[in-house]
Each structure stands twice: as C-alpha cells, then as structure tokens.
Amino acid sequence: MGATIDSPAPLDIKTPGSWRRLAPMPTARQEVAVAVLAARVFVIGGLGAGAEPTATVEAYDPATDTWDTRAPLPAPTHHAATAVVDGRLFVIGGYTGGPVSWSPLGTVYEYDAARNSWATRAALRAPRGALAAAALRGRIHAVGGSADGVTGTHEVYDAAADRWAEAPPLPTPRDHLAAVAFQGRLWALGGRRSFTGAQYATVEIYDPATDSWATGPPLPVGRGGLAATALADRVFVFGGEAPLRIFNATEMYEVAGHRWIGKDPLPTPRHGIGAAVVDGRIYVPGGATRPGFARTDVNEVYTP
Template sequence: MKTGRLLAFIVIAGSLGYSLSLLRPVAAEKVAWEMRAPAPMPRTEVSAAVLDGKIYLVGGFTKEGVTSRVEMYDPATDRWTSRASMPVALHHAGAAVLNGKLYIVGGLEGGRSWKPSSGLWEYDPRTDRWTAKREMPTARGALGVGVSEGKLYAVGGLGATRPFELLGNTGANEAYDPATDRWEKKAPLPTPRDHLAVAVVNGKIHAIGGRFNSDYSENLALHHIYDPAANRWGEAAPLPKPRSGIAAAVLNGKIYLFGGEAPQGTFADNDVYDPATQQWESAPPMPTPRHGLGAATIGNQIFVIAGGPRPGGSVSSTNEVFRAE
C-alpha cells in the first residue's frame, strides 16, 4: 500500500473510530422514560394516587365536560379497569391514601361556574364504594394534598371565603384525622396560591410552585416547607423557573416535579429537589409536555398520567413512566 493511501486509511479509520466513540455513550445510555398503556378516557385536571400497588385516576375534564369516572391502572399487567364512579363529578381535586383507603379532597364542580367543593370522599377498594366524610372547613379546588403522621393535610387552593364572592386564593392549611373524622385548622400557607404541588418527605410537607387566582401568566417559583410537629412554615430553595398546573411525586427521598403551563405553552420539565442538599437539579424531561396531570410512585418508577398537552382545556390519555438512575 502506498504511503498516501496508508495515511488516508489511517485518517478514515481514525475518524470512523472517533464517530463510533461518540455513538457509544448514546447507545449505552439508559432510557429514562417509557410509554405504557394509555388511560381509557383522555382528560386533564385529574386526581391520582397509589393504593395497594394500583394507580387510581379520578375525575377531571374530558372533551364532554367534567367527569366522575374512576379508572384503575395495574402496572404489573399494564392494564386499566373501571371502578365505581365518584358520587359527584369534580376537577382540580386533591388525592391521598390513608389506612388502605383513597381520599378525594375538595375540587371544583361544574365546567364553567367552578364552584369550590368542601367535600371529602373516602373510597374502599374492598367494597368498591365511596363514602362521604366530614367536609373541609374551607371549600376549595386546585389545592395540594399530603399525608404526614397519619393525617391528611389540605394546603392552599382556589376558593371563596364568603358566599357569592369571586374565586380567589386561600392559604388554608387544614388537617384531617380519619380516626376521629375531624378537621383541624393549622398555620396557613405564607403565600396563598392555587395549582401548586404538595409532596411529603420525612414528615415535612413541601408546597411548591403554583399561581395567583388561577392565572398561569402569574406563575410562581415559591417553595415552602411545613413542619406539622411545630405547626410552622419555612422557606426553601425556589423552583428553577415559575410553574403551575404541576404534579409532584417522591422517589428515594427526593421530590420530582413534572409539567405545568404558561401562556407560551406547556412544560416538559422534570425538576428534582433533594432535601439533603436543599438544591434542585434537572432530570430527563417528559416525552409529552403536559399540565393538569397526575403523578404516582410505585417501586422505583413514577407514572405520569393524563393532562393537557396545550395550555387551557386540552386533554390526553398519555401514560409515561420515569425510572430514576
């Protein structure tokens, strides 16, 4: 082989090897997101929670209006089944699980009037029945809900403090004890807001993001932490950017915050807060940007379901699962 050809071969082979070296990390990279069976009914502004290893998707907006429909997803079989519908159609409600029961908290009734609800509904998976429990002191929707030390906490939201008053923000923080079927008022959220997310880590309640008066042009990056033992709020590292219409889930002691909306569009963001370092980091974004979605953790996975792909009243049946590294 002549010297010129030999040099050309070396250059080409070297370039090819360099190109392949660039491809190897991509080929070996772990896939963070996977698609799963879509929800039977496309919707947004849903409630979602995990009970007995199954995800319950409750209420929300559909193309036909507000629904009371309940669908259960089994990740082991990747299948959906219908369960007993709620006695009332709700959107923007909160969801939590306590003592083997599913609770749907507050919400808004009606597609246009957006009447705040003070209702608390308990679902028993063994009987497939809903039972009305003691109502919240403060009627509201677009609230955040979390569980700490055997009690359910309803935080913030959109409500009316007086009859016939226009909807506005409330900083109400009210705790429900299922053992006594009673609510107790606690220290209010320092900055009243709606469309926020709530997550609980090590017994502390994190209230993250949100907006003022249901206006997503007034999104917030606020992050407050509530200590139930001290009945006191404190501030924490704000979100990397203001977001509302979001969903939160906890995995391996960290808070994952998904989606949201603003006038310019919906967000695919997946931000992670580590209470140990008190810092936010970016994780692989959702394949499908959405707001008004539900998020639920099972094992080492977070399922992110339904929600609107466009700001406002759009709907989807998307079911995407995230695996943390």
Template sequence: MSAHILKLITTGILLVAVIVLPSSISQMVFSSPPLSSTESHWTTGTPIPTARSEIAGAVLDNKIYIIGGFDNGGRSTSTVEVYDPTIDKWTSIPSLPQSLDHTAAASSNGKLYVIGGGYLGRDSLSDKLYIFDPQTNNWTEGANLPSVRGALTANFINGTLYVTGGVDSGNTLSSTLVYDPSADQWTKKAPMPTSREHLTSAVVDGKLYVIGGRINGMAFNVDANEVYDPATDKWTILDPMPSKRGGLTSGAVGGSIYVFGGEQPTGTFSNNEKFDTVTNTWTTEANMSTARHGLAAVAIDNDIYVIGGGPQPGGSSTDVNEIFNTIDR
C-alpha cells in the same frame, strides 16, 4: 387569545420550542436545558382509557387511581380508573358520587380520600370529602371541608390528612387544613407563607413540601418551595424551583422530589426538575416526552407514573402514561 413570545430563562439561556397547532395558533412548549450527564430514562405504559386533564392521582395497594378531571369536551367527569403497573392494565371502579375536576386525592389505611374540587363545568367548587373503600367497593362521605376549594393538594402524614392551598370562590388560599379520620374532624394549622393554587406537594421524612403554583391565573406562576413540619406546626422557606410553574405535579422517591409539567398562557411545560430535600438543591432531569399541565404523578418504588393532562393551555386532554425511572440517577 393571540399568541405571543414568552421568554423562559433558565440559567441564562433562552429556550423556546414552538408547536404549530392545526388552528395555526402557535403554542410554546417550555423545557429545561438538555442534560450533559447520564439521564434517567422514560418509558411508556398503556394509555389511560379516558383522556383527561385537571385530574387527581393516588396510590393504594400498589395500584394507581386516577380521579375525575375534564374530559375531551371540557366537561367535569366522575370517572375513576385504576392502573396496575405489574400487568400494565387499566380497570374501572364505581364513579365518584359527583363529577369533579381540580380535586385532590390521597390514601391511608386501605382507603382512598378525594377532597374538594370543581363541578358543573368549572362554575362551582366543592367542600366534599369522599372516601372509597376497595373492600366494599363503595364511596362514603366524611366531614365536609370548612369551606369550598379547588386546585388544592392533599397528603397523608402518619395517618393524618393535610390539605394545603387552592382557591375558593374568589381568593387564592394559603391555609393548611388537617383531617383526623378517626374523629372525622377538620382543624386549621399554620398557613403557608405563600398563597397559591394549582400547586403540587409531596411528603419526605414526615414533612410536607409544597412547590410551585400560581396566584390569580396562569400568567402569575410562582417558584415557591416551602416545607411544613407537623411536629412544630411551622413552615420554612426553601430554595425556589428553577422555573415558575403552575398546573404542575410531583412525585417523591427517596429523599428527592421530582416536579413535572405546568402551563402558562402561551404554552405548556415538559420540565422535570428534582429537589434534593437533604442538600436543599435543584437539578434538571430528563424532560417529559409530552409537555402538559393538569396531570397526575404517582411514585411506586423507583418509578414515577406521569399520567394524563392537557398538552395545550386551558381546555385540552391526553391519555398518555409516561413512566420516569429514577434509578439511574
């Protein structure tokens, strides 16, 4: 694909940074405006042992699980690696029952849940629900999703698993699916106002915030920001994200959601934009050091661990483990 100039306009300012790749193909890295106020700061942790992109991440017992994804060769992997922030060290656990990329993960009641995704080198999608119990060190299966889907999101709210968006065999999805672990059963809830995949989500005060994503390919990123209230089974449209981004990730600290990375056909994003759920406003935070897409973000206390991803659009991967400390803000 030949490179072309893509204008990214943020608050009326054109910002373009060009990286020259070894192949002489220029890829753009899109970033937010520099901050004039005191910034929160980034540090680095031990890199993930297996460089990967299109991964899923979740926290369980204050340890970070990074699941599946594409390896350096662009192949789906079943690898699961666990990071302990207290000692800055990685370990491995038994692999997924199958290789998966573009999957989603969440944890509840001492177990890790991995939902949907792709396999067989992007050619197929999964309807599987895999459950890992660290007490037995084994994977089991829950009830299958009602239909196959990848590039989705998953979050627990009060012990119930909420799965939103994604893509099936040919359609971008708006559906909201709910899984009850005690009944091992899926039900449907109100769909999102905006169909999208390669989206991100976070939970604040018992509500599900779903942000960004894309429709029918990375050239059609969206800035949608919508919140779901499980108590009323209703969605509300909020102020859009300042930038249109798909292939992104997010982490919530307090009442704020920090949204990282993403991709377009000509480049990747280093953006870090914060949404205040109380005031319904966005602000720009300190950019990631490594622009990338298909990454994972996991929040523990005041830190958000932003791991892996692809530094170029499409098939690429990195092993970076960058940590954003939010306490200064």
C-alpha cells in the same frame, strides 16, 4: 399564537433516568387526582370531553400494563386533591361545573376497595378547588386552592375521627400547586395566583413538630398545574403550565447538594397531571397537552 413548550435548563443534567410510554388511559382527562392504592395507580375525576367534569375513576396495574374501571365518584369533580392514609384513599375538594363556570367543593369522599364504592366523609371547612394534599404522620394536610380567589388555607384531617382542623396557613396563597410529604415535612411547590397572573417558583415547607412554615428551595421556573412526588431521599417535579407555555420539565431535588437537578424531560409535555410511585417507578397519567383545555390519555412512567 401557539403554545410554547418550555424546557427550563439552568440546571446540571446528571444520571437522566428514562421514560417509557404505557397503555393509555381508557378515558382522556385533565385536572385529575392521582393516587396509589394496593399497588394500583388511581386516576380520579377531571375534565373530560368538551371540558366537562367527569366522575370517572380508572385504575392502572403496572404489573400487567392494563386498566380497569372502578365505581365513579358520587358527583363529577375536577381539580380535586387526593391522599392515602393508613391504606384509605380520600378525594378532597375540587370544582364542579364547566367549561364556563366552576363552583368550589368542600366534599370529601373515601374509596372502599373491597366494596368498590364511595362514602362521603366530613367536608372541608373551606370549600375550594385546585388545592393540594399529602399524608403526613397519619394525617392528611390540604393546602392552598381557590374559591373566590386564591387562598393559603391549611386544614388537617384526622381519618380515625373523621374531623378537620385548621393549621397555620400557607405563607404564599396559591392554587394549582403540588404537595408532597418528604422527610417528615410537608412541601408545597409552585402554583399560581391566576391563569394569567403570577406563576410561583415558591417552595414552602411545613414542619408539624414546630407547627410552622419555612421557605424551601425555589423551583427553577415558576408554574402551576405541575405534579410532584417523593421517592426515597428525592423530590421530583413534572410538567406544568404558564400563560401560553407548557412545560416538559422533570426536575429532582438533591438533598446532599441542596439544589434542583434537571432530568430527562417528560416525553409528552403536560399540565393538570398527578404523579404516583409504585415499586420505585413514577407514573404520570393524563393531563392536557396545551395550556387550557387539551385532554390526553397519555400514560408515561419514569425510572430514576
């Protein structure tokens, strides 16, 4: 049976925005970590040819529509999380191994742009992959993921002290989720229990002021492998997968109306992606075009 491209539509369509295809990634990859540093979009690690893990790091310059290769990760890594705090880029956790057997990682790497090199930092207390991370109030929050099974583990990293601390766990344990810092809180969106198990529309919001979680506005359709980012007073969600289904959805959370709004769909439906903002535009590179393994070099930009 072939995969179904799913365009969830229980939403109002308003001011749809526009998509444009850009210079493709030099190395097709999925399950990548994506971040912005110095106005460049970094695509880090992932699964490459033969669904094997890669240490490849490539950076995209939106000003010139070109890519350059950076120093590789110290070890091949896929399904990692990434976040930037105080101008410092960190890659967190993930898996090693593939395509048959994956082992969770606790490794944390920091990229030095001036030297084009990586350094190892304090490891996660709980090794895991398919987790999500976001920088909030000068700390990095790493949530969810899986090792022997899905987890709600929530750890907070102090980059100045190079130290992790435990925080209240995610109420709904899940992996392949997305996380974004928005209006002073951490949003954990979507995810799943397993590839063939429950696919979550769940959104849970952590407030550091109260050190507690609350339930947020659920996604229109549950799925894992999605990407999310915040831009001004909006949260955007892109793509994702469920068993035998792949999503081209672009959805925006409207704060004033307390609702999700459908936008122009992702031209190339994908999962295993990340999203990053540079100068008011959202870049969505890489990923897979079918459920499971189907890496792509596609690089597309959304202008709201």
